[in-house]
Amino acid sequence: MTASVPYIPSYMDLSNGPEPCVVCGDAATGYHYRCMTCEGCKGFFRRTIQKNLQYHCKWSKGCVIDKTTRNQCQECRFIKCLNVGMATDLVLNEKQRTAKRKLIEENRERRKEEQVKTKPTESPPLNDTLSDQDRGMICEVVTAYEYTSGKVQNTKHKPEYEGAEIQTQDPESWQQLAEAMTPSIVKVVEFAKGVPGFTELNVDDQICLLKACCMEVMCLRAACRFDPEHETLFLHNGVNLNKSQIHEEGVAVLVEPIFDFAMGLSKLKLDKAEVALLAAILLIQSDRPGLKEPENVEKLQDAILGAFKRYVSENRPHQPVHWAKILMKVTDLRSISTRHAERVLCIRLDNSGEVPPLLLEIFNEGH
Structure with a gap:
């Protein structure tokens, strides 16, 4: 991967210590408003937006902003926040x-x-009965999932790709796909933070789990916005994509399996809790390569799986195979993610430099 990786995947690699704040260079504490920043710049940006503050540079709006000068010129600091990509709509x-x-x-x-x-x-609950602890966990997972779902823009009447084919070798198509996925990646990270027990795992394992599940959770969310009657996917950025627009190569090869998965998922008629818990299961997988403390991940995985199974048993007593069908969807999504990784690698070898680094990162190249 090249050194000029966009800021979006930067949360994924903390192996060499804290990331620098993209605004002032101080030690970053996390991913805030779509950028890796320190607490100081995070708070400054939030206060500026919330209070609608206006600043004026005393010089020529060309002030150098670093951790020693960041408090000297508020206007230049805010301008730099915007220039590096901090999103006002997330405040x-x-x-x-x-x-x-x-x-x-x-x-x-x-x-x-x-x-x-x-x-x-x-002792564990008997007869597949949900415990209060199960209900509390499920409530938090559902809350995290719904809070990070976001609203899809309404473009039903005029799809961006209406009447157009998605081209195979067009670098612009790859870039459009990367840009469409960017907000979805942010939502996956925020969802993970809200899953009980996730932030208590080893930090390196948190990163490993996020990298491994990112594409799978995004596919699940896309599939949940599928219209089976019109065979149309409503993407996060408002684009409506019909299956008739899908052809055999390039980006299309990555999208077509999602249509097939979405069609099968729609037949299960999952409720909101089942969808949220399915996303949590995709996140917490103890067999992901590279985990440092898999036993802790497995313990959390067992807790979520147990609560999920008991939820299904209690709410669907007359559908004994429903739980098995849900678990098959986990296998399907992992298979899709693996095929995507292989396809992106092949396309990169055939067309060097055309696939954006962001896509190489979320498709788990090298795993």
Whole structure:
């Protein structure tokens, strides 16, 4: 992979220590408003948007912004925040912040109550009955999934690709695909943070799990926006993609399996909890290559799988094979992701330099 990788995948590799803040160069603490930044620049950007602050440079709007000068010129600092890609639309307003804080506090209180009720020696629930702990976990997973789902723009009447073929060797098509996936990658990362127990795993393992599941979760979300009657996928960026536009090569080869998967998934008629738990299972897989502490991942995986199975048993008592069909969808998605990785690698070898680094990263090249 080239050295000029966009900032989007930067959260995926922390093996050499903290990432530098893309605004001031100080040690970054995480992925904030679509960029890797420090707490200082994160807070500065958030306050600027929330309070609609206006700044004025005393010089010529060409100030150098680093960790020693970042407080000297607020206008140049804000301009640099925008130039590196920090997204104003991700800053929550007061109403959204209040709702989020309330949701977090309610989940925290619920978990405290469950810990008080649950004895350390409590045995697993019998007869496939959901425990209070199961219900709390499922609630948090569903909340995280729905909070990061986002709204798809409505372009039903005028699809961007209407009447057009997706070309095989066109670098612009690859770039469009990468740009369409960018916000979805951000949502996958945010969803993972909301899955109970994920942030308590080894940091390197968190990165490994995110890289491995990213394409699978995005395929699942795309499949959930599938219209089986018109064979149309509604992509996150508002593009409507009909199966009739799919041909045999290039980007099309990556998209076609998603149509087939989406058709099968639609027949299961999963509810919102089942979709969210399926996404959590895709995230927490203890057999991913490169895990440093797979036993901890497996423990969390077992907890989610157990709650998921008991949920299905309780809510679908007359559908005994429903659980097995859901597990088959995990296998299908992992197969699609593997085929995508192989295809992207082949295309890269045939057309050196045409596949954007972002796509090479999320298709797990090298795994």
